Amino acid sequence: MSARAERSGTVTAPAQETALGSFARAAIERNPAAVQLLGLCPLLAVSNTVANAAGLAVASAGVLIGSSLLAAALSRIIPAQVRLPCYVLLIATFTTVAMLLMQAYAFELYQRIALFVQIIVTNCMILAHIERSQTGGGATRSGILRALVSSSGAAAGFALALLAMGAVREFLALGFPLAAMAPGAFLVAGVLLALTRLAQRFLENRVRHEG
Amino acid sequence: MKARQALQGVFVTAALMAAAGAVLAAVQQLTEERVRANALAAERQVVRELAGVAATVPDDSLLLCERDLVLRRDTTRGYGGEVDYIVAFAQDGRIAGVRVLHHAETPGFADILLPQSDWLAGFGVGEAEVHAVTGATITSRAVIDGVTATRRRHVEAPSACPPGPSEAAP
Structure with a gap:
C-alpha cells in the first residue's frame, strides 16, 4: 500500500481505504480533468452541448473501466518491459469496440463526435490511470475489484467535468453564441477551474481551522 | 535470463x-x-432533403433521377480523408444543392459541411461563385474542386435519365 502511495506521488492513501473512499478520491480529489488537467482536448472540444458531452463521457468510461479491469487481470502475465505497449493495445481495442457499438446503436451521435471517440486512444488520462493503479494488488480478486472501483471513480470524475462544461456552455450559448465555439471552451474551462480551486482552498482552510 | x-x-x-x-x-x-x-438511412434522409423522396443513390451508377433533378454521388479528397457528397442538378445543368454524406474532416472546421451550413447552401444559389472559407481552406477548396469536377462530368456526359422525369411516389 505504501509503495502505491509513493508511486502516485500525490495524496497518501490511508492504509485501509474503503471502496467509497477510493471511488471518491479518484473522482474528486484526483479528478482527471479538474485536478490533474488530463484529457483536456476532448473535454474542450466535445463539451459544446450536454448530449455530446454525455456521449463522450459514456464512451470514455467504457474504455477506461474495461481496459483497467483487463490490465489488472493480466498484470501477472504482462512482463514489465512491454507493459505500456500492452496497455495501449488494450485501450485501442476497447476504443475500436466503443466506436463500432456507437456506429451501430447511436449513429447520429457518432457522426457528431466521431473523431473524439477515436482519439480516446490517445487520452493520456486513461493510460496514466492504468499505469498508476497497476502497482499493488495485481491479478487477485481484490486487485481487480480495486481497479474497478478506482477506474469507475476516474470515469465518473471525467464525466462530471464533461457534463459541467457541457451544461454551462449550452446554457451560456443561449445568450452568447461564443460559449459554444472554441474560444468559449477555453474561457468556460478557465473560469470553472478557478472556481474549483477557490472551493478547494476554502474547504482546506476550514478543515485546518477545525482540526 | x-x-x-x-x-x-x-x-x-x-x-x-x-x-x-x-x-x-x-x-x-x-x-x-x-x-x-x-x-x-442517413443517406436516404439526405436524398429526401435534396429531392423530396426517400431513396439511396446507387453506388454503381452514381446517379438517380427524381422529379426533374439528377442526383450524382461523388467523392473528393479533403484534409482528413475522402469527402462523400451528393450533388443535385436541375434539368438545365445548374446545381440545385450539395449535401455531404460522409467525411473525416477536423470537427469545428467541418461545420461548413453540415446540412444547415450557409456555405454549403451557396452551391444551390447558382450564379455567384462559391469561395473557399478562411480557416477551413483545404476542406472548402476540396469540396469546391470536387463539385466543379462533378458538374463538368455531368455536363460532358448528360445523364441517362429516361425522357420525362420519373415520377416516383414521394
Missing part, C-alpha cells in the same frame, strides 16, 4: 494482439449489418 524475459514480452504482446484482433473481428461482424443500415 535477459533473453528469456525479452522472449516472454514478445510472446505476451503477440498473444494479446491476436486476441484483440479476434475480439475486433467478432464485434465488427456483429455490428456490420446495423452500421450499414444506419448509413443507408
